[in-house]
Amino acid sequence: MQDTKERIIELADRLIRTRGFNAFSYKDISDPLEIKNAAVHYYFPSKTDLGIAVINQEIEKLAINKLYWATFPENEQLQFFFDVFYQRSKQGYICLMGSLSPDYETLSAAMQEKVQHMSEDVLEWVTLCLENGRKKQLFHFEGDAYNRALLVVSNMISSLLLARVTGKEVFEKISNQLLKDLL
Amino acid sequence: MQDTKERIIELADRLIRTRGFNAFSYKDISDPLEIKNAAVHYYFPSKTDLGIAVINQEIEKLAINKLYWATFPENEQLQFFFDVFYQRSKQGYICLMGSLSPDYETLSAAMQEKVQHMSEDVLEWVTLCLENGRKKQLFHFEGDAYNRALLVVSNMISSLLLARVTGKEVFEKISNQLLKDLL
DNA sequence: AAATTTACTTACTTGTAGGTAAGTAAGCAA
DNA sequence: TTGCTTACTTACCTACAAGTAAGTAAATTT
Numbered sequence: 492m493q494d495t496k497e498r499i500i501e502l503a504d505r506l507i508r509t510r511g512f513n514a515f516s517y518k519d520i521s522d523p524l525e526i527k528n529a530a531v532h533y534y535f536p537s538k539t540d541l542g543i544a545v546i547n548q549e550i551e552k553l554a555i556n557k558l559y560w561a562t563f564p565e566n567e568q569l570q571f572f573f574d575v576f577y578q579r580s581k582q583g584y585i586c587l588m589g590s591l592s593p594d595y596e597t598l599s600a601a602m603q604e605k606v607q608h609m610s611e612d613v614l615e616w617v618t619l620c621l622e623n624g625r626k627k628q629l630f631h632f633e634g635d636a637y638n639r640a641l642l643v644v645s646n647m648i649s650s651l652l653l654a655r656v657t658g659k660e661v662f663e664k665i666s667n668q669l670l671k672d673l674l
Numbered sequence: 675m676q677d678t679k680e681r682i683i684e685l686a687d688r689l690i691r692t693r694g695f696n697a698f699s700y701k702d703i704s705d706p707l708e709i710k711n712a713a714v715h716y717y718f719p720s721k722t723d724l725g726i727a728v729i730n731q732e733i734e735k736l737a738i739n740k741l742y743w744a745t746f747p748e749n750e751q752l753q754f755f756f757d758v759f760y761q762r763s764k765q766g767y768i769c770l771m772g773s774l775s776p777d778y779e780t781l782s783a784a785m786q787e788k789v790q791h792m793s794e795d796v797l798e799w800v801t802l803c804l805e806n807g808r809k810k811q812l813f814h815f816e817g818d819a820y821n822r823a824l825l826v827v828s829n830m831i832s833s834l835l836l837a838r839v840t841g842k843e844v845f846e847k848i849s850n851q852l853l854k855d856l857l
Numbered sequence: 858a859a860a861t862t863t864a865c866t867t868a869c870t871t872g873t874a875g876g877t878a879a880g881t882a883a884g885c886a887a
Numbered sequence: 888t889t890g891c892t893t894a895c896t897t898a899c900c901t902a903c904a905a906g907t908a909a910g911t912a913a914a915t916t917t
Contacts, residue, residue, distance in 0.1 A: 509779055510777070510779055510780050511694065511696060511776050511777050511780065513694060513696045513697040514696040514777060514780045585775075585776055588835070588836075588839075589776055589832070589835070590776050592768075592835040592836070592838055592839050593694050593768055593772055593773050593776050593777075593835060594693070594694050594697060594776075595838050595839060596692055596693055596838075597693050597694065597697045606839055607839055607840065610836065610839050610840055611840065614840070633854065634851060634854065637847075638847045638848070638850075638851045639851065641833075641836065641844060641847055641848050641851070642829060642848055642851050642852065644832075644836070645828070645829050645832040645833055645836060645848055646825060646828050646829060646832070648832040648835065648836075649772070649827075649828040649829070649831040649832035649835075650824075650828055652771070652772070652775040652776060652831065652832075653771075653775070653793065653824065653827070653828055653831075655775055655778050655779075656771075656775050656778060656789055656790055656793050657790065657793055657794065657797070661824060664820075664821045664824055665821070665824050665825055665828055667821075668817060668821045668822065668824070668825050669825065671816065671817065672855065
């Protein structure tokens with residue numbers, strides 16, 4: 492039953508996005524899955540191990556998406572990217588970066604490294620997407636593509652945060668404004 | 675010694691910004707101040723009371739700043755606003771919104787309300803600042819001022835988050851890009 | 858001078874956190 | 888069929904979380 496391991500990661504992912512890494516316990520995982528907390532420790536000896544598994548899964552998901560999106564023009568690629576966040580906003584979830592970066596100082600060195608890795612991955616992809624899109628005249632913006640990518644990523648992260656507090660319509664308002672500025 | 679109460683709020687504020695609301699305990703406050711944890715409960719019976727006090731202080735600080743800034747032209751007002759965040763980024767602190775919104779679902783109803791209040795306050799001010807600044811031709815942007823304010827606030831929040839993970843230079847890159855787009 | 862309030866401390870409680878050691882039933886491998 | 892591995896459970900531990908009840912010394916009010 493490798494199934495259990497995947498269900499633990501799945502639930503941990505949801506808990507990190509909804510409550511935060513420091514606000515869920517092994518009990519929050521073992522109870523709904525109807526196993527004992529020691530069973531969670533069996534697969535993930537420490538909470539750090541579990542956190543890392545969740546981040547790794549996210550990094551892999553991005554890698555798969557990147558491959559799939561690569562066949563489309565850059566403006567559509569960026570739209571796909573936004574859609575990932577849009578789906579999350581509808582569920583009331585935030586993204587891993589938005590959840591883990593506030594807790595950054597409380598995370599183990601190993602988790603901090605993974606969080607860094609993930610953010611670099613995302614920023615690198617958005618930078619390339621914007622850069623290539625501009626060359627093809629699909630995007631129009633001034634300045635360094637990396638700086639523009641920072642703006643895009645930054646807005647994705649915190650529009651999910653704001654959406655939770657001030658209402659879900661906020662996400663669409665921010666992403667529409669962002670796109671208008673770029674196209 | 676009303677002093678103790680203020681020092682508790684001060685330290686709680688720092689802990690919320692550095693570690694997160696769910697990642698500090700009364701011990702983290704009582705130890706450095708060399709008092710007992712019950713002394714913290716004396717001033718703030720529950721953790722929620724303490725959280726609310728911290729948010730209230732922030733709302734008051736903004737109110738004072740708003741009054742002071744009002745005598746300046748809007749582009750300078752916005753620069754002052756950015757500077758508040760810039761100072762935080764240099765300290766490695768994040769803002770209250772960036773810290774409390776990921777934990778939003780785990781907060782008491784009373785704290786959730788306060789967080790909402792704070793975010794509405796900030797958004798209202800930035801919206802007015804942008805709107806008035808545009809009328810005076812100090813800002814140049816397309817679309818609704820509120821949507822643009824969302825973008826500005828959203829970037830302030832998450833540039834502090836990103837700065838923590840990918841380096842402090844990120845804050846300046848984002849805010850410079852933002853200002854360039856507006857001026 | 859007596860009563861009350863302020864600003865705490867002492868000493869506790871209950872609950873839960875993350876984690877571990879030892880056991881076990883079922884499956885598979887030699 | 889014996890032994891090893893997998894996938895857990897049982898039963899526990901230590902640490903600490905938030906919170907409280909009762910006490911107290913000093914200051915303030917009446």
